[in-house]
Amino acid sequence: MKFLPFLIANLLRKKVRFIMTIGSFTIALFLYCILATIERSFNQGVEVAGADRLVVINKTSIISPLPFSYKERLTQIPNVKHVTYCVWFGGIYQSEKNFFPQQAIDLKTFRDMYPEFKVVPKYWEAFKKDREGCIVGPSTLKRFGWKVGDRIPLRGTIWPGTWEFNICGTYDGTRGDDDLTQFWFRYDYLDERRLPEFGKGTVGWYMVKVDKIDRAAEVVAAIDKRFTNSAYETKTDTEKSFAADFVKQIGNIKLIMLSIGGVVFFTLLLVTGSTMSMSVRERVGELATLKTIGFSDTTVLLLVMAEALTVGLVGGGIGVIVGKIYTLTGDPTGGLLPIFYLAPQNMITGLGLGIFIGMLSGLMPALFAMRLRIVEALRRV
Amino acid sequence: MVSVNGNTHESALIQVRNLDKKYQRGSEEIHVLQGLNLDVDEGEFVAFMGPSGSGKTTLLNLLGGIDLPSSGSITVAGDEISHMSGSKLTAWRARHVGFIFQMYNLIPVLTAFQNVEIPLLLTSLSKADRRTHVEAALAVVGLTDRMHHYPRQLSGGQEQRVAIARAIVSDPTFLLCDEPTGDLDRHSADDILNLLERLVKDFRKTILMVTHDPRAAERAQVSLHLDKGVLIEGQKTGR
Numbered sequence: 001m002k003f004l005p006f007l008i009a010n011l012l013r014k015k016v017r018f019i020m021t022i023g024s025f026t027i028a029l030f031l032y033c034i035l036a037t038i039e040r041s042f043n044q045g046v047e048v049a050g051a052d053r054l055v056v057i058n059k060t061s062i063i064s065p066l067p068f069s070y071k072e073r074l075t076q077i078p079n080v081k082h083v084t085y086c087v088w089f090g091g092i093y094q095s096e097k098n099f100f101p102q103q104a105i106d107l108k109t110f111r112d113m114y115p116e117f118k119v120v121p122k123y124w125e126a127f128k129k130d131r132e133g134c135i136v137g138p139s140t141l142k143r144f145g146w147k148v149g150d151r152i153p154l155r156g157t158i159w160p161g162t163w164e165f166n167i168c169g170t171y172d173g174t175r176g177d178d179d180l181t182q183f184w185f186r187y188d189y190l191d192e193r194r195l196p197e198f199g200k201g202t203v204g205w206y207m208v209k210v211d212k213i214d215r216a217a218e219v220v221a222a223i224d225k226r227f228t229n230s231a232y233e234t235k236t237d238t239e240k241s242f243a244a245d246f247v248k249q250i251g252n253i254k255l256i257m258l259s260i261g262g263v264v265f266f267t268l269l270l271v272t273g274s275t276m277s278m279s280v281r282e283r284v285g286e287l288a289t290l291k292t293i294g295f296s297d298t299t300v301l302l303l304v305m306a307e308a309l310t311v312g313l314v315g316g317g318i319g320v321i322v323g324k325i326y327t328l329t330g331d332p333t334g335g336l337l338p339i340f341y342l343a344p345q346n347m348i349t350g351l352g353l354g355i356f357i358g359m360l361s362g363l364m365p366a367l368f369a370m371r372l373r374i375v376e377a378l379r380r381v
Numbered sequence: 382m383v384s385v386n387g388n389t390h391e392s393a394l395i396q397v398r399n400l401d402k403k404y405q406r407g408s409e410e411i412h413v414l415q416g417l418n419l420d421v422d423e424g425e426f427v428a429f430m431g432p433s434g435s436g437k438t439t440l441l442n443l444l445g446g447i448d449l450p451s452s453g454s455i456t457v458a459g460d461e462i463s464h465m466s467g468s469k470l471t472a473w474r475a476r477h478v479g480f481i482f483q484m485y486n487l488i489p490v491l492t493a494f495q496n497v498e499i500p501l502l503l504t505s506l507s508k509a510d511r512r513t514h515v516e517a518a519l520a521v522v523g524l525t526d527r528m529h530h531y532p533r534q535l536s537g538g539q540e541q542r543v544a545i546a547r548a549i550v551s552d553p554t555f556l557l558c559d560e561p562t563g564d565l566d567r568h569s570a571d572d573i574l575n576l577l578e579r580l581v582k583d584f585r586k587t588i589l590m591v592t593h594d595p596r597a598a599e600r601a602q603v604s605l606h607l608d609k610g611v612l613i614e615g616q617k618t619g620r
Contacts, residue, residue, distance in 0.1 A: 002502050002511075009490040289486040292447055293500050293547075294475025296468060374447040378482075 007306055014279070018311075021275050025315020025358070026322065028268045029350050032261055033323025036346040039257045040177070041337040043243075052213050053113065055242040056206040056223055059233040065202030066232050068191075074208055077222050081211040084109035085203035087190060089183075091154030091163060093144065100140045102154065102183040103204075104190040113207050116174045123148070123169020131189050133168040137180040141170055143330070159194045177339055181331075207239075265357055272361035276308055280365035287369050288377030301370035308362020309355060316354015320347050383427055383603040384420045384614075393420035394555065394587055395444065400453035402439055402610075413439045415610040417453070424585040426577065428592055428601035435607040437591040438559055444589060445478050445557045446470045458554050475503050479548030483560035485540040487532040493519065493543045494528040500551045518546040521584075522576060538569030545576060555587035556580070562597050574600045 011018055056074065058064035066085075074083045089102040107128060111119070119127075119135060127133045136146060146152065146167055154163045165185055173180055187203070194200050210219050216238055223236040237245070280287070287300055295303075324342050331340040382393070397419040404411045413436040421427055429437045442448035443455060446462050455463045462473060480486075487496045497518050501511045519525050522542040532540050541561060548556055558577065562570035574597055580586040581602075590601060598604045606613040 002508070005495060006488075006491065006499075006502070009488075009495070013490045285486065286488055289480075289482070289488075290499070291471070292445070292474065292480050294471055294503050296471045299503075375442055378447075 003303065003306070007303065007310065010283075010303075011307055011310060017275060017279070021272060021311050022315040022318065024268055024271055025312060025354055026319040028264050028357075029316045029319025029354050030323045030326070031264055031319075032350050032353065033320055033327070033342050033346065035257045035261055036350070037323075037327050037340055037342045038337060039253055040341065040343060040346065041331075041339045042253045051238070051240065052210050052216065053239040054208040054210065054216065054220060054223070054236055055239050056208060056234050056236045057242075058205075059224075059235040062205065064232075065199050065204060066206065066234065068201050068203055070206060070227070070232070070234075071203075073226060074206060074223065077219060077226060079210050079212060079215040079219050080208055082109060082112045082209040083206060084113040085187070085206045086110075087187060087199075087202075087204040089154070089159075089163075089185070089190070090157045092157060093152065093154055098144070100143075100181050100183055101179075102185070104187040105184045106187050110184070113209055116178060117171045118174060119169060119171045123171075126168040127186075130166050130168055131186060131192075132164060132166050134165040134183055134185040135169050135171055136167050136184075137182045138170050138172065139180040139330070140183060141167075143181075159190070159198055161193075163193070177341065177343075179339055208236075265353065269357050269361055272308075272311065272357065273364060276304075276311075276362050276365045277368070279307075280304060280369050284372065284377045284380055287372055288374045291372065291374050292378070297370045300372070301366045304366035304369045305359060305362050308358045308366070310358075312354045312356070312358015312361075313351075316351050316358070319354065320350045323347075323350070382420070382422045383425055383605070384418075392422060394423040394425075394458055395419065395421040395589075396454075396456040397444070398454045398456075400440075400443065400455065401451045402436070402443060402448075403451045413610050414443075414450075417610070417612050419605075419612060421587060421589065423587050424581060425603065426581040426588045426590070426601045428590050428598035428604045429607055430592060430595070430598050430604060431607035436610045437607050440607065440612075441557050441559055441589065441591050445480060446474045475500065475551070477554040479551070479553040479556040481541070481544055481548050481556060481558040481561045483563040485532070485537075485544045485564075487540055487543055487547075489532050492529050492531055493524060493535065493546075496532070496543055497528075497546045497550050500547060504551065514550055515546075518550040519543075521549065521580075522546045536569065537565050538572050541565060541569070541573050542576065545573070545580075549580065549584075549586070555589065558588060558590040558592075560592055561590060562592065562594060570594070570597065 056066070056070075058066050068085070071083055071085060074080060084106050086106075087104040089104060091102050092098065093100070111117070111124075123135065127135055134152070141147065148167050148169055150167045152165045152167060154165065156163050171180075171182075191200060208219065208223065210216050220236045220238070224234050227234045290300060291297070324347060327340055327342040331337045397417060400414055400417040400419075401412070402414040404413060417440070429440065431437050439448065443450050444457075446465070450463050453463065454461055457477060460473060460477070462470060465473060488499070491499070494515055497515045498511055501514055506514065516525065516528070519528050522545050524539060524542050524546065527535060527539060532543070535543065556577075561577070562573050565573060577588055577590070578600055581588055588601075590597070592598050
C-alpha cells in the first residue's frame with residue numbers, strides 16, 4: 001500500500017498515453033463481453049435443454065408436420081412420462097423486424113413438460129378460459145410496451161390473415177438463461193381457424209419426457225421404430241442434442257468468436273507490450289536511481305508488473321462493466337438473440353483475461369527493468 | 382584522518398585495500414583503478430579531483446556498492462562489501478549509503494516530499510514516522526515550504542537540496558556526491574557546498590565528493606587527486 005502513490009504517479013505521468021492504453025483494454029474487453037453474450041445466446045438452447053426431454057420431428061425436415069394422432073401412440077411407449085406438442089406460428093407484429101418466437105401449445109400438457117417456466121395461477125386460469133388468449137414473456141411485453149389485458153394483432157405468414165390474441169398473463173423463468181421472449185397461444189385456436197389444406201390436425205413437433213434419464217436412448221430408438229415405414233416417419237433426439245444440431249446449422253459459432261477474440265487480444269498484447277516497453281525505457285535513469293537507493297531487482301520488477309496489472313485491471317474492469325450495462329439494455333438485433341445475457345462467469349473470465357494480458361504485456365519490460373545494470377543506466381542519464 | 386598509503390588504520394570508517402578495476406573494451410583491457418588504498422575516518426569531508434577518465438566516478442561507484450572491483454577489498458563500518466551478493470549489496474546500500482548526483486536524479490512525477498520519502502519506503506517505518514523523518518530532512522536543507530512542489534517547480538539548487546534531503550533521510554553511514562555542483566550556477570553551488578559542510582560539522586556525516594571544480598574541492602577537509610587510476614595524497618584544505 002505504501003507504494004500506491006508512487007504507482008499512481010508513474011501511471012499518470014503521461015495521461016494521454018495512460019487513457020489510450022486503458023481505452024484499448026476497455027474496448028477489447030467490451031468486445032469480449034459482447035462476443036461471449038452472443039455465443040451464449042446461440043448456445044442458450046443447449047445450455048438450458050432438459051436432459052430428460054426428447055424432441056420428435058418429421059424425419060423429412062422440421063418444417064414438415066406430424067399427425068396429431070401420434071400423441072396417444074407416443075404415450076404408450078414404455079418409459080414415456082409426458083407428451084406435449086407445439087406448432088411454430090411465425091406471425092409478424094407490425095413489421096418483419098419485430099421478430100419473437102410464437103408457438104401454439106397444448107394447454108393440458110405444456111406445463112408438465114416445462115416446469116422451469118412459472119405462470120401465476122390467475123394468469124393460467126384466464127388463459128384456459130380465453131380461446132384467443134396468450135401468455136407472453138416479460139422481455140417481449142417490455143419490448144413492445146404491452147400489458148396484460150391488451151389485444152394483439154399478428155399477421156400470419158404460414159397461416160394467412162390477421163390473428164388477434166388477448167394477453168392473459170406472463171411467465172417467469174427459474175434460471176438466468178431461460179428464454180423470456182416467448183409467446184404461447186392455444187393449439188385449439190390455431191387448429192380451429194386453419195384450413196384443412198394448411199395442416200389441420202397436425203402438429204409441428206412433439207416433446208417427450210422420459211421417466212428415467214438413463215432410458216432416454218432406448219426411448220429414442222423405440223419412438224423412431226414405432227413410426228418406421230409410416231407416412232410420417234420420425235426423427236427423435238434428446239433436446240440437448242437437437243439444440244446443438246440446430247446451432248451447428250448456423251456454423252461453428254464458438255470457433256468464430258474465439259478467432260475474433262484471439263485476434264483482438266493478440267493485438268492488444270502487442271500494443272500494450274510496446275507501450276509498457278516505451279514507458280520503462282523512458283525511465284531507465286529513474287529505475288537506476290531507485291536501484292542505487294536500495295530498491296532490489298525484485299522490487300523494481302514488481303513495481304513495473306504492478307503498473308501493467310493495474311492497467312489491465314482498470315481497463316478490463318471498465319470494459320466488463322460497460323459490456324454488462326450494454327447487455328442490460330436488451331437484445332440489439334430485434335429478436336435474433338432472445339437471451340442477451342452476460343453471465344457472471346463470463347464477466348469473471350473477461351476480468352481475468354484483462355489482468356492476464358496486462359501482466360503478460362508488462363513481463364518483458366519488467367524483466368528489462370530488473371536486469372538493468374545501475375552503472376550503465378546512470379551513464380545514460 | 383584520511384590516508385592513501387595503505388597503512389592499517391583500525392579506526393577508519395572506510396578502508397580500501399589494493400583496489401583494482403579493469404574494463405574489457407573489445408580486445409583491449411582498460412585499467413581504470415590500480416592498487417588503490419584509502420582510509421577515511423568518520424566525519425571526514427573528502428574531495429576527489431582529477432581529469433576526465435581518471436577513475437573518479439568508478440571509485441565512487443565501487444565505494445557505493447553499485448559496481449564490483451576486479452580485485453582488492455572495500456570495508457565500510459566493518460562490512461566487507463567487495464564480495465557481497467547482489468541482494469546483500471542492495472540492502473547494504475539502502476542502509477549505509479546516501480547518493481547525490483550531478484543531475485539530481487529526482488523522480489519528476491513525485492513531489493519533493495515524495496522524492497525524499499522514497500528510501501523510507503524500503504523500511505518498516507509507519508506512515509507517520511516516515512512523515513516525521515521526511516519533514517526533518519527537508520528542514521535540514523531548508524525546503525519545508527517547498528515540500529509539495531514538483532521538481533519542475535523548483536530551481537536547480539532547490540532540486541539538489543531535495544536530492545540531499547533524500548540522501549540523508551535514512552541517516553546513512555556516509556554520503557557519496559558525484560559532481561553535486563556541476564550543473565549549478567556559482568551562487569547555488571555555494572549554497573550546496575555550505576549545506577554539505579554543515580552536514581559534516583553539525584551532523585558528523587562522512588562525505589566523499591567527486592568534483593572538477595577546485596573551488597568545490599577547497600570546501601572539503603581533504604582533497605585527493607586521481608590520475609590514471611592512481612590516488613595521490615592531496616592537501617588538507619584547513620577547513
